[in-house]
Amino acid sequence: MPLIVFPTSQLLWVRVAALLFTCVAFSVSAHGSSLYYSSMADWCIFCWAFSFACTLLVLLVELFGLQARVPVSWTNFPITIASYATLLCLSASVIYPLFFIKNQPSYGEARNYRIAATVFSCLAAVAYMGEVSLTKARPGEVAGYMATAPGLLKVCQTFVACVIFILVSDPVSYNQHAALKWCMAVYCICFILSMAVVVLCVGELTGYLPIPFSKFLSAYGLLAVIMYFTATIIWPVFQFDKQYRGGSGPSSKLDRRGGAHCSQLPALPR
Numbered sequence: 194m195p196l197i198v199f200p201t202s203q204l205l206w207v208r209v210a211a212l213l214f215t216c217v218a219f220s221v222s223a224h225g226s227s228l229y230y231s232s233m234a235d236w237c238i239f240c241w242a243f244s245f246a247c248t249l250l251v252l253l254v255e256l257f258g259l260q261a262r263v264p265v266s267w268t269n270f271p272i273t274i275a276s277y278a279t280l281l282c283l284s285a286s287v288i289y290p291l292f293f294i295k296n297q298p299s300y301g302e303a304r305n306y307r308i309a310a311t312v313f314s315c316l317a318a319v320a321y322m323g324e325v326s327l328t329k330a331r332p333g334e335v336a337g338y339m340a341t342a343p344g345l346l347k348v349c350q351t352f353v354a355c356v357i358f359i360l361v362s363d364p365v366s367y368n369q370h371a372a373l374k375w376c377m378a379v380y381c382i383c384f385i386l387s388m389a390v391v392v393l394c395v396g397e398l399t400g401y402l403p404i405p406f407s408k409f410l411s412a413y414g415l416l417a418v419i420m421y422f423t424a425t426i427i428w429p430v431f432q433f434d435k436q437y438r439g440g441s442g443p444s445s446k447l448d449r450r451g452g453a454h455c456s457q458l459p460a461l462p463r
Contacts, residue, residue: 207323208248211275214317215245215282222289222310233292237314240285244278244317266397268337269344273395275324276339276348282318289314338394343410347387354384372431379424383417 219241251271254260260267290311294304329345330336338344357380367373390410393399399406 204324204327205252207320207327208252211278211317211320211324212245212248212252214313214320215241215248215278218282218285218310218313218317219245221306221313224306231292233288237285237289237310240281241314241317244281244321247274247278265395266337269339269394272325272328272337272345273339273348273391275321275328276345277352279318279321279325280349280352282314282321286311286314286318339391344391344394347390350387351384351391354380354387358384366432370431372427376424376428379420383420386413386417 219238222238222241251274254263254267263270289307293307294311325345328340329342330340339348361367361377367377390413393402393406402409404412
């Protein structure tokens with residue numbers, strides 16, 4: 194019978210911890226927290242389940258030494274997954290207690306389950322932060338693009354862009370003026386391009402570009418800076434100035450949160 198040797202390391206234990214914490218979080222929440230059906234409950238369960246499944250996949254591939262056989266770049270895939278899992282678990286750690294613990298008429302065992310799920314979600318987020326810290330590129334180290342600061346920034350950009358889409362679409366708050374539609378177009382275009390960079394790096398598809406990847410990044414970075422700069426100026430003017438709003442139309446979640454537009458705009462790419 195062949196003996197499988199799995200060398201231990203700090204990174205291994207961090208991944209195992211993240212695997213256990215996410216497993217406990219969604220198991221406890223699904224089993225005894227008595228959640229009512231809602232999109233927020235589904236989102237939190239998805240965050241934990243997705244992070245758990247991807248971390249398990251990474252561990253199994255490394256356990257059986259299948260890195261060379263998987264159709265992705267193994268220098269980029271694990272840290273990309275860890276980065277997204279960090280953001281997903283962080284969002285679940287904030288959303289879950291706000292919607293299902295604070296000001297909720299749940300007592301006794303159900304409330305204890307919800308508190309436990311929140312605690313393990315926070316622990317999972319910390320574990321994934323540790324994994325990103327251990328696997329990101331150090332100065333002078335040769336590593337995949339997604340392990341560098343610009344690569345990690347692309348992950349943050351795509352995630353924050355998704356948050357913006359949610360905030361401005363419930364209710365729709367960009368149909369009041371053509372300038373607001375331009376801002377929405379900026380978010381969509383930059384999100385698509387940032388996600389394309391992530392997919393190209395993880396899928397080892399950068400060689401299929403008609404231009405060198407470095408030039409593509411430079412051109413996209415310059416374009417995104419200009420587009421985000423215009424959106425940063427236009428959105429608050431046409432969304433919050435009563436002169437342009439005319440007092441009509443539903444207020445978006447960005448309005449109700451008192452000018453959260455400044456903090457919700459994606460970071461500029463490097």
